[in-house]
Amino acid sequence: MELYLKGKTAVVSGASQGLGRAITKELAMEGVTVLATARNEALLHALRDEIIAAGGTAPVLLVQDFVAPEAPQRIAAAALTNLGHVDILINNAGRSRPLDVVAPEDEWAASMTLDFDRHRQLTQELLPHMIERRQGSILNITSTYELRSINASAVAKASVVVWAKQLAGQLGKYGITVNSLQPGLIDTANIRRFFNAAERRQFASQEIALGDFGDPQDVANMATFLVSPRAKYITGTVAVVDGGMRQYPF
Ligand SMILES: NC(=O)c1ccc[n+]([C@@H]2O[C@H](COP(=O)([O-])OP(=O)(O)OC[C@H]3O[C@@H](n4cnc5c(N)ncnc54)[C@H](OP(=O)(O)O)[C@@H]3O)[C@@H](O)[C@H]2O)c1
Incomplete structure (x- = not known):
């Protein structure tokens, strides 16, 4: 299916590995110029090499700790300088943080900063430009x-x-x-910390209709569609990519 993404521009946070990496590559293969940002410079460079070797559009790289207070301004400035404008924003950086029922304030604050505030702030930095151009697709990678x-x-x-x-x-x-995209359990470093191979098999066979964890590419496929002009009448939704893990009341 032609997604009409060629020539568009995007910002992807958490692009060095996992879901953000797969989404960055898929967008680049569709002809999107992506500002790919994360902390791990080596992984970002390896991603750019991989995209170029596969014939995709070379991403612009920005090494940046997303938690740093000035991160939203820096990322937005780098995007506008290098890309000219931003059509697509993928709010993806994040980290699972299981806590005890009574947990230190700094742990809660760290999650709220990384997984909510910085995404809201980066979006706010880019929104005036999107509003001025009367165009934009924002996709948040969320969680169950x-x-x-x-x-x-x-x-x-x-x-x-x-x-x-x-x-x-x-x-x-x-x-x-x-829109928001809710992954179930997708095989990334974020999730591998919590399940060894035997635990993964046992959990998946009991809890996931399709019988295994997903691949980052499964999320990238849905994400790429949701930010494409093909999805122009889809907004305010939560799309689920979870192999049937969640059971919905109908
Ligand atoms: N995988 C799943 O099953 C699953 C389930 C539910 C939700 N999610 C959500 O999906 C998103 C991607 O997760 P993933 O599974 O792909 O995790 P991952 O493989 O661990 O990748 C996380 C990405 O976020 C970046 N990141 C984390 N902290 C950062 C920081 N302080 N500054 C800049 N970048 C930072 C990492 O880059 P650097 O380390 O290079 O900075 C990395 O690129 C997260 O928001 C996660 O909560 C995933």
């Missing part, structure tokens, strides 16, 4: 909200979903879409 134990990252991501729905309501008149 059906965990049975405390995970501060998932709480922050729930805030992202509510904020995104509110934003979508106000930005539709400018032709800007805002």
Whole structure:
């Protein structure tokens, strides 16, 4: 399916590995120039080499700690300088943070900063430009909200979903879409910390209809569609890529 993405520009946070890396590569293969940002410079360079070797559009790299207070301004400035304008924003950087029911304030604050505030702030930096151009697609990579134990990252991501729905309501008149993508369990470093191979098999066979964790590419496929002109009438939604892990009331 032609996605009409060729020549567009994007910012992807958390682009060095996992879901952000797969999304960056998929967008680049569709002809999108991506500002790819994360902390790990070596991984970012390896991603750029891989994209060029595969015939994709070379991304612009920005090594930046997303938690740094000035990160949203720096990323937005680098994007506008290098790309001219931003059509697509993928709010992806994040880290699962399981906590005890009574947990230190700094752990909660760290998750709210990384998984909610910085995404909201980067979006706010880029929104005036999108509104002026009356064009933009914003996609937030969130998380399940059906965990049975405390995970501060998932709480922050729930805030992202509510904020995104509110934003979508106000930005539709400018032709800007805002959606969230909720991964189930996708095989990345973020998740490998919590499951060894045997645990993964056992969990997946019991809890996931399709019988295994997903691949980053599964998320990249949905993400690329959702930020493409093909999805121009989709906004305020939460798309789920979880192999049937979540059971919905109908
Ligand atoms: N994989 C899943 O099953 C799953 C499930 C639910 C939600 N998610 C969400 O999906 C998103 C991507 O997760 P993933 O599984 O792809 O994780 P991952 O493989 O660990 O990748 C996380 C990315 O975020 C970046 N990042 C983390 N902290 C950062 C910081 N302080 N500054 C800049 N970049 C930072 C990392 O880059 P550097 O280390 O290079 O900085 C990396 O590129 C996260 O928001 C996560 O919460 C994933």
